[in-house]
Amino acid sequence: MKTILSDEKTSGILKKLAGANYSFEANYPGKSLRRQPVQTFYVGAHLFKADSVKNFGLLANKSLTDFAPNFVSFAKSLGLKGVDSLPDNKAEIDALLTEIQNNGIDPKNSSVWLAWRVYTQVKKKLKREAVEDLRLDYEDGFGIHPDEKEDEVAVQGAKEVADGMKQSILPPFIGIRLKPFNTEFVERSVRTLNIFISTLLEETDGVLPENFVVTLPKVEIPEQVAALVKVFEVLEENSVLNSGELKMEIMIETTQSVFNTDGEVTARKIANAAGNRCLGAHFGTYDYTASCDLIAAYQTMDNEVCNFARQVMKVAFGGSGIFLSDGATNIIPLAPHQGENLSALQYSENLESVHRSWKLSYGHIRHSLANAFYQGWDLHPAQLPVRYAANAAFFLEQLQVSTGRLRNLVEQAADAAVSADVFDDAATGQGLLNYFFRALNSGAIDPEDVEKSGVTVDEIQAGSFRKIVEARR
DSSP states (O other), X not given: OOOSOOHHHHHHHHHHHHHHHHHHHHHOOOSOOSOOOSEEEEEEGGGOOTTHHHHHHXXXXXXXXXXXXXXXXXXXXXXXXXXXGSOOSHHHHHXXXXXXXXXXXXXXXXXXXXXXXXHHHHHHHHHHHSOSEEEEESSTTTOOOOHHHHHHHHHHHHHHHHHHHHHTOSOSEEEEEOOOSSTTTHHHHHHHHHHHHHHHHXXXXXXXXXXXXXXXXXXXXXXXXXXXXXXXXXXXXXXSOOXXXXXXXXXXXXXXXXBOTTSOBHHHHHHHTTGGGEEEEEEOHHHHHHHTTOOGGGOOTTSHHHHHHHHHHHHHHTTSOOEEXXXXXXXXXXXXXXXXXXXXHHHHHHHHHHHHHHHHHHHHHHHHHXXXXXXXXXXXXXXXXXXXXXXXXXXXXXXXXXXXHHHXXXXXXXXXXXXXXXXXXXXXXXXXXXXXXXHHHHTSSOHHHHHTTTOOHHHHHHTOHHHHHHHHO
């Protein structure tokens, strides 16, 4: 058959396109299959001890049991979906608890099932892994001190981390937050990093903790990240670390880190300056709102200026494999009255205060999740139950529908299927798989929940719906 185009004519065109395609794929490798923590706990470096994570878990669980001793009270404090149908008085709550203990729970009773599952998942999470990710903070959480003091705390922090490694009691992810690499603090920041890494490697025979990362705050220009990369390179060259072993995450918390003076999106340029060392980009709510000239009363996570910045981040980092994290609610759920012999009024005021803070934080976290920011900060152990509750409720609300849709798709192993009046195709199948991937890794659901959907945990972790269908065929 005679054709107009010849291989000789098209080879040059396709060769040029191949180079462009390769460059695009390198810049946009797609969603990472690494586990992303749902929270990062920030603690002043001077306060961190090897057993801090264990103690944070105990404090978080105490807060939960003190102010929500059962799943009904917890659900009502947060305003979970369907909470109005749950009982109010103690006798009815006790009767419901007894009924569940004796006969189990019926998923068809959606409001009770959701409240019970959320509380159960939070309790299990706090017992198993109360803190997923932790930063020893040498910035805002530590403050400005004489050099001798920060040197001392840098040594102390490294030794505590090393002790935690030896005892295997560190969280799955850990790192440090330095001071900014701006004119005022860059020398102090490099000095802290040098002391911390040098001490840590000396204490651990040259081994970094698993998933160790350095957080660089208030990044405004790519050159600041490029400088940190150069410092990393020197540290690696002069130690037993492998080239590229030190990783970083950047913080987007000023207007200049969103757009530069030429109107370009600075955020992606900043990450690009890190090469393959940048693992995440965290949004700093309060510094960003301050840079937008908002007064304190309006410096909230759900303010429209924050929504705009986060959406720019979503577009800038979409498909890059870089994890995105939201900030923290700065209202801490602490009881105003302390002590054992509290009056009925004081106890009531404590309950009201903590529940009000919980509900505020819950709303902020759900706002983040709805906008595909699956990670956020926590500043106090009492915030942890709400973090995991919001995460659990977000995914559990979709569990039964998602289970049926994915099982239907997998069983038919066809190009398309109709389930519950929703048209499902391969792209939707991948979206459902992504749902189970995040829900399982975050602790919102359990492995047995996955298996009810017709796939295995290994298939979920592999992350490819196409491969699952091909295996079924």
